[in-house]
Amino acid sequence: MRKRIFSIWSVLLVLIVSIAVVVPGCDGGQGTIEVKATIDGSPWEEDVDYTLTPDTGSPISGTSVPGSHSAGAGNWTCSYDGGGPDGAMLVGITPDPTQELSDGETITFTLNFGPEEVDASITWVSWTIDGAQVSPGSYTVYPPTIIDCEYDVVINGTYCESVNVTMALKLNYHYGGPNDFKSWHVANAPGSIYTIPPGTIWSQNCSVNGVPKPACYSFDVSKCNTVTLGVNFTYEAHKGTTYRVGVNWLGYRGSGPDNILFDNIIEWAGCWGDSDMVTSGCVYVDEDVDPANDCSGYSEPLYIKHDYQC
Secondary structure: OHHHHHHHHHHHHHHHHHHHHHOOOOOOOEEEEEEEEEEOOEEOOOEEEEEEEEOOOOOEEEEEOOEEEEEEOEEEEEEEEEEOOOOEEEEEEEOOOEEEEOOOOEEEEEEEEEEOOEOEEEEEEEEEEOOEEEOOOEEEEOOOEEEEEEEEEEEOOOOOOEEEEEEEEEEEEEEEEEOOEEEEEEOOOOOOEEEEOOOOEEEEEEEEOOEEEOOOOEEEEEOOOEEEEEEEEEEEEEOOEEEEEEEEEEEEOOOOOOOOOEEEEOOOOOOEEEEEEEEEEEEEOOOEOOHHHOEOOOOOOEEEEEEOOO
16 A cells, blocks of 8 residues: 555656646746947947836846846836936937846847937016015005016026026006006116026117117006016026026116116106006027926016105
């Protein structure tokens, strides 16, 4: 009886060994993954961080190219983690970010870099009165007073590379009376536009209702009417920097100040009035990749009562 049982176990053991020889292992085999890089289509070899992730199992990290890794068969995905050529950005992974690795085969992921794309965006920050930020609302002012607004402008890209930025800002000014009209004139004075950090301003030009106007041009705003005041200016900026841009729109002068775009002309003793205003702005750079964030939309309104106390 024991001999018969021993014989049966011997046969089973032989069958198990035979099956193990015929059926491949559960790991599915091994292959090789190579990772390379290009810059503007030419091979590039240096430090770059990437991760190779399988459908199942542990990922593989790499820190330079070219790189070669032994890996289990299956689907692998290559992802870019950072680094690469200076002043460039990843534009794609070819032939595909996810590829299938078969037993004994080699697949290659190529990280393709190109010139860094430029994008500019603008956000309205605040109204200011005489340089101090104020919340939208109603204020009474006396001459001399400056009505200002501030924006944040972000220029992405590689820091220390410069680019010319053009901004087009508008102020919709509504005169509410009580006089029949309010007289203004174009000052377009130096120092009426500033940036933090400082940027070199190459040009600035004012407009009234969309029509460019020279300095000293005078115009009236009738009671209950709105005029659109504008300024276009170009300045040199560094990529990778956020700029606070301020514009001294209106000056209720009396005497001074001088660093304003548009100033009020006192027509007669006792002239005063109520007004409200909103502002909007757009920013432009060459080869901007996302025009959707080029303009800010309208700000919240500011209401001003100006009194000359004549």
